[in-house]
Amino acid sequence: EVQLVDSGGGVVQPGGSLRLSCTASGFRFDEYAMHWVRQVPGKGLEWVSLISADGTNIYYADSVKGRFTISRDNSKNSLYLQMDSLRREDSALYYCSRKARGVDNWFDTWGQGTLVTVSS
């Protein structure tokens, strides 16, 4: 069974840092690009970042560029999101998601999400 498990969320003060993790199973992790997507509870979905299967191509939404860093360790079937200089508006449920294979640009599998709260 294809599965993504998100972890690492918590409460952090404004200006602080947090590292999210996503552990994949049930598929060849090193063959798929991966995304982070976030959602403020009760609000819509916002794409955050994408990393290619081999980690060489990386993209960010303007709202997090320069503050967040996406990375992956294919030997551990794991995806990460290092979040620095956190702001209150970064508070959200963060999902990792698998990009469909090759040139297809939909999100075909989602984790359950991990909640980040930025508050003093």
Next chain:
Amino acid sequence: SYVLTQPPSVSVAPGQTAKISCEGKNIGSTSVHWYQQRPGQAPMLVVYDDSGRPSGIPERFSGSNSGNTATLTISRVEGGDEADYYCQVWGGGLGHPGVYVFGTGTKVTVL
């Protein structure tokens, strides 16, 4: 930045048809994908590439895309279809490479 606009809510009686629009400039020139998100759950793909259906998604879910509007149609609506629905595109096909955009979301209520 590229914006996809959906109606905030759509209400439909059981057995009837729900149509959810997704408006964006020249959206018909790229592929649109749709997700269903039930309360407390992660999103789930229900339509890809305008009108494709993933395995396990009922034929009642269909899509179309032309001009400045994409549409998700849910036929013979059931109570289990009550959820939020989001459209999504890849910005690369619209002059915004490296960006993925979600619509504003539509809450479907089954009366």
